[in-house]
Amino acid sequence: MARKNLLAGLMDQNDTTDTPAYPMRGASKTMIRSIDELAKQAEKLMEGETIVDIDPDTIDGSFVTDRMEDDSEQFQDLLRAMQERGQDSPILVRPHPQTDGRYQIVFGHRRVRAARQLGRPVRAVIKALDDRTHVIAQGQENSARANLTFIERAAFARRLEDLGYDRETIMSALSANAASVSKMMSVTERIPAGIIERIGSAASIGRERWVELSLLIGRPNNLTKANDILDAEDTMSLDSSARFNALMAGLKTTAKRVTKSVATGTTWASADSSISAQIKSDSSGFSLSLKAGNGAKFGRFLADNLDALYDRFLKDGDRG
Amino acid sequence: MARKNLLAGLMDQNDTTDTPAYPMRGASKTMIRSIDELAKQAEKLMEGETIVDIDPDTIDGSFVTDRMEDDSEQFQDLLRAMQERGQDSPILVRPHPQTDGRYQIVFGHRRVRAARQLGRPVRAVIKALDDRTHVIAQGQENSARANLTFIERAAFARRLEDLGYDRETIMSALSANAASVSKMMSVTERIPAGIIERIGSAASIGRERWVELSLLIGRPNNLTKANDILDAEDTMSLDSSARFNALMAGLKTTAKRVTKSVATGTTWASADSSISAQIKSDSSGFSLSLKAGNGAKFGRFLADNLDALYDRFLKDGDRG
């Protein structure tokens, strides 16, 4: 796919007034994106288009699913709101690529479902988009709108890769850099989709922990164990993040590490109290820290005489 | 104010389906709050009320300002959207507490301003709210909506406290716990409001750095220095967070710390390569770490002979 920057003004997020003169790090950048940003983004997609009412029965869902589970309480809220006050924001659809007279949702799936259930037309903007532009728009709208969890974004990225999109497209759809997308691919490569679905959206479980889980699951017998843990009745009654934690805990007890010998710590002080020392020793090493008045000088003395000391140690060692 | 839990269903955020069975930490909790949450919150405020069109010239702003600066580009976007498609979401107003026939905005200030500029009525829900409920609703709406920065939230909290509201009310308005509100009060107590306004909303500058700045500003002469730094022409041309960083850097060069001597690090290895050592030495101390094969044994040997070694050191030291 050689067509780049098709919606350059949208996809590049080139809102220079918001671009700081210094790097914005981590969680803060995510949180700065506000509803206003979202409104602006959707606005650019729909700029200059008119809104029409469409029969929901002529509308099909997107060819990429983006949400892992549906919060039926939130859907009931939306239903009630639309019933009372109509539909606040229009959805975006494109003419169906295969079927004349029908439309395909770019974003607004739940609003369509609510309108259908209410027996009402849905307010929509119709725009001709190719597949690539469609998935980028859908991805960006959903990323901004619901603050999808790491694993939901990762699953979306996996589906885009499975559909054949290149990394640049996926990066645009998720507003993510190459490293982030790569980690999503690693996780969804190592953890089977079935396991991910059984865990669920796991709100508040971040990338590092998913990576950790993916490495655990890769070990022998752990996949079977994981399914056993998820089969347990009490596990499935937990919410999604608690299921994640239960799975992690369960896999960790099977993958016991060889425990290192515990470091022992003692102290030493010179007879004249001008030096204090911290000593740590275990089966694999030794550590000596000297402090107070003469500590540095005594330390250099020790350092200068390590060869001689080592010779003496070897002799004493032989006799011992 | 003894009236509590006036809007219990709203203020307590008791959406049990979203309540995890484990603590949700830090930034992730903030980010999980999504537009859906916001929609639900506003929905509960307006539930059962009808929407009416109101002449913007009969509407006054809230008695508490909540936003530090106005992004005029975002306002232009809103203006254009309302011109093209009308007003998506109604605002919330209450009958004006002092003036009959007028209303006071709980939330929706920019939409009112845009409607006024377009010469159109504004869609609104009218609800009788007392002052306390008003500020809680305003605070929660604005907290959720724009992801206000730490200092904007802190300034809002400061205004509420100056208006006489108790900590519980302020905690509700900001959806924040006592410790968070307390830190906001410390910062806005130590940094004069004029300095804060000149810095601006400082997106991405978090609580810890504001606390650090507040402690710096509290030192003698630093307030004058801060004003001088902010007066500089090149400082004011920076964006808000960069101004913050410039101010911090400027104040820190005046509050110079005594630099510690730099620790030097060397290594040692036994002649037979069965021990490697890391040696760190500076003016105040010394550190020796031994590793590899015989490291632990040699270390114990050293530890057992520290008294003798120290005696030798003292003798050598006298001669040296």
Next chain:
DNA sequence: GTCGATTTTTGTCAGCTGACAACAATCTAC
């Protein structure tokens, strides 16, 4: 004035995510 309860303050931590950097793998030109 004292004591216990409550509130406030402040230091610190956990886990988040964007980003950076180093390294590995892949690709392309020659």
Next chain:
DNA sequence: GTAGATTGTTGTCAGCTGACAAAAATCGAC
């Protein structure tokens, strides 16, 4: 086949914010 460029992978870090805990301050009953 090789070398340089590009892409992808992974370890790690910085700063965020909610929360916890300990200490300090305040309040109210006696």
